[in-house]
Amino acid sequence: MNAKMQWLRNKMLSLDLQGLIISNPINVKYLTNIDAEGVLLLTRKENIYITDGRYIEHVHSILTLYDEIIVYDINDVSKDDYENFFMFCENVGFEENYVTYAEYKELIRKYKVNNLVETEHIIEKQRMIKDRDELKNIQKACEITDNCFSYILEYIKPGMTEKQIADEIEEYYKPRTDGLAFDTIVASGENTSKPHAVPTNRKIGEKDIITIDMGCKVNGYCSDMTRTFFVGEVPEEVKPVYDLVLKNEKQTLEQMKDGASTRMLTKMVENDFRFSNYDLIHSLGHGVGLEIHEAPYIGLKSDTQLKENMVVTDEPGIYLPGKFGVRIEDTVQITKFGCINLTKSEKNYIVI
Amino acid sequence: MNAKMQWLRNKMLSLDLQGLIISNPINVKYLTNIDAEGVLLLTRKENIYITDGRYIEHVHSILTLYDEIIVYDINDVSKDDYENFFMFCENVGFEENYVTYAEYKELIRKYKVNNLVETEHIIEKQRMIKDRDELKNIQKACEITDNCFSYILEYIKPGMTEKQIADEIEEYYKPRTDGLAFDTIVASGENTSKPHAVPTNRKIGEKDIITIDMGCKVNGYCSDMTRTFFVGEVPEEVKPVYDLVLKNEKQTLEQMKDGASTRMLTKMVENDFRFSNYDLIHSLGHGVGLEIHEAPYIGLKSDTQLKENMVVTDEPGIYLPGKFGVRIEDTVQITKFGCINLTKSEKNYIVI
Numbered sequence: 226m227n228a229k230m231q232w233l234r235n236k237m238l239s240l241d242l243q244g245l246i247i248s249n250p251i252n253v254k255y256l257t258n259i260d261a262e263g264v265l266l267l268t269r270k271e272n273i274y275i276t277d278g279r280y281i282e283h284v285h286s287i288l289t290l291y292d293e294i295i296v297y298d299i300n301d302v303s304k305d306d307y308e309n310f311f312m313f314c315e316n317v318g319f320e321e322n323y324v325t326y327a328e329y330k331e332l333i334r335k336y337k338v339n340n341l342v343e344t345e346h347i348i349e350k351q352r353m354i355k356d357r358d359e360l361k362n363i364q365k366a367c368e369i370t371d372n373c374f375s376y377i378l379e380y381i382k383p384g385m386t387e388k389q390i391a392d393e394i395e396e397y398y399k400p401r402t403d404g405l406a407f408d409t410i411v412a413s414g415e416n417t418s419k420p421h422a423v424p425t426n427r428k429i430g431e432k433d434i435i436t437i438d439m440g441c442k443v444n445g446y447c448s449d450m451t452r453t454f455f456v457g458e459v460p461e462e463v464k465p466v467y468d469l470v471l472k473n474e475k476q477t478l479e480q481m482k483d484g485a486s487t488r489m490l491t492k493m494v495e496n497d498f499r500f501s502n503y504d505l506i507h508s509l510g511h512g513v514g515l516e517i518h519e520a521p522y523i524g525l526k527s528d529t530q531l532k533e534n535m536v537v538t539d540e541p542g543i544y545l546p547g548k549f550g551v552r553i554e555d556t557v558q559i560t561k562f563g564c565i566n567l568t569k570s571e572k573n574y575i576v577i
Numbered sequence: 578m579n580a581k582m583q584w585l586r587n588k589m590l591s592l593d594l595q596g597l598i599i600s601n602p603i604n605v606k607y608l609t610n611i612d613a614e615g616v617l618l619l620t621r622k623e624n625i626y627i628t629d630g631r632y633i634e635h636v637h638s639i640l641t642l643y644d645e646i647i648v649y650d651i652n653d654v655s656k657d658d659y660e661n662f663f664m665f666c667e668n669v670g671f672e673e674n675y676v677t678y679a680e681y682k683e684l685i686r687k688y689k690v691n692n693l694v695e696t697e698h699i700i701e702k703q704r705m706i707k708d709r710d711e712l713k714n715i716q717k718a719c720e721i722t723d724n725c726f727s728y729i730l731e732y733i734k735p736g737m738t739e740k741q742i743a744d745e746i747e748e749y750y751k752p753r754t755d756g757l758a759f760d761t762i763v764a765s766g767e768n769t770s771k772p773h774a775v776p777t778n779r780k781i782g783e784k785d786i787i788t789i790d791m792g793c794k795v796n797g798y799c800s801d802m803t804r805t806f807f808v809g810e811v812p813e814e815v816k817p818v819y820d821l822v823l824k825n826e827k828q829t830l831e832q833m834k835d836g837a838s839t840r841m842l843t844k845m846v847e848n849d850f851r852f853s854n855y856d857l858i859h860s861l862g863h864g865v866g867l868e869i870h871e872a873p874y875i876g877l878k879s880d881t882q883l884k885e886n887m888v889v890t891d892e893p894g895i896y897l898p899g900k901f902g903v904r905i906e907d908t909v910q911i912t913k914f915g916c917i918n919l920t921k922s923e924k925n926y927i928v929i
Contacts, residue, residue, distance in 0.1 A: 277858075277859075278772075278856075278858035278859065279771075279772045279773050279858065279859055280773065282770070282771055282898050283771060283773070319678075321677060321678040321679040322677055322678075322679045323677060324677060324678055325673060325674055325675060325676060325677055325678070326671075326673040326674075326676055326677070326678050326680075326681040326695070327673040327674045327695070328678075329678040343678070343679070392751065399744065418634070419631075419634055419635060420630075420631045421631050421632065421635070504630075506629075506630035506631065507629075507630065507631055546634055
């Protein structure tokens, strides 16, 4: 059994869980490397993956004996099998944040479990701390993102559309990575005031402001970076906003280390923005891994202590509707006494 | 209020629902054209959309007065507001197939609804029957898919990889559509025996078998088509399998019409396959619309009567692990007395 499965089994012991039903395919991939549709059951003694005819061949090609996972075709699992999987298990965990209400009722009916227990993100929490291989993949994804950004700065010329630029980023990533980590944001002019702008046919002007939010995947692991930059010159009205965002991005980086409180980090940025009459209208950051947004959430709504080998973003932004917006974002690896900035592209005024 | 919302409100009356909480973003888009993160509430008298700061501007740019939807910023909604939305509502529906168990508990806590009722796919069922605009979009997506397939038959040359072909299909779609409806399947040689093959670096041979499963989106609406074809010649061992799949694809098309039972359609294909010692290892088809897979499901597990203006696929397939597979799929519009095949590409032996 691999180290991640072993860790999870130890965690189950400490939580008095004798069984676990893992339905979230990202969690299944994290634990087993299986990339299919199915459910992973950790029973008292066995690890069982139930999938259907379409995936059996594929799953067998991924697993080795060392994985100690028994694969079932869902059509061969009888009513009795389901009831036997968790026999003599007092508490069986399920993923209440992934399983729908309808599926929950179905789990109870099918497995006849006495006590189906909410596991409160047990695996998502485990996923927050990255191991060496995971870090390597994210570092690589960030490196390629930096290179792509350098390339795209050379590529952009006035007259091109936002869509054209977004397509070129995708083309750059395609042969080098598993593809986009999320739909690239290329926003220009007043479109930069929309934090989640979708690339349009707006043409880049001779003098313009551009925000690009981009990332790719390497072996399933994501990178995430945003830069706001300028064509021709930096408009005077943008400078104070840019400076304020950059200052806060850098200050947050300085404070990101093992033990830091995510709520406090956010509060400090929010306070500094408020002082200049601006609002922080989205969270300050988020974890990055197999998913582009994963735990920990860095905002005001909840609090987490950053830990060594978490990978998170630092992305303050200010948006003036109908005018312009500025966001600067890095992907960052937390260390014992600080952090390593994995996206290393220039952050001072970039003028092309 | 638009016709779709009006229809839904009438349906609610007949189900004795005084309120409805719509969380599934596809259902929200279907009803309102809003393409954002948020929740749509149908209360006794109002239609309310709650979203967050990132989307407010975008949502306002989509809606008109005629839509009669009140937009709230989630940060401005108080505890009392939540409790007032469904005051005096006896039954409030929620989407038990979309809402997680954790969210369900949160809905109860937040809205203080007496009777939160499972709505059993109320909107998904409504979405099965397409209106004129929806049909136009799907027809367009199918037409472009046919054109793309013609183009790609000319494009493919021995020595190219599966990935290269999949990329070219994406390139073809990009300027003409909203992009891919799903990740294109390009499988060649023994890879065709995997129904959900992911394109690899395998090179197309001088004599080879290729399966392509492809589709695009037009204004959010999908197309879906599969063809299995040949380089050089049709191998003798493949012919009987191809013929059997094609025969069943065509027979199913003939029987697809208003009133047909989806289970019976599947049963007939299954029986015919069994007669030649083959199995139907996946469903026979599925609805197509804003989602590539939506209701109705066409298989053995449940039964639906096809209705006029449903759009579904017809996609029998036979897979011989390690050897080869054949699947042929069309997207089809159901009519009163038959069906219209929207994907019109050649289905007899194609040799390039």
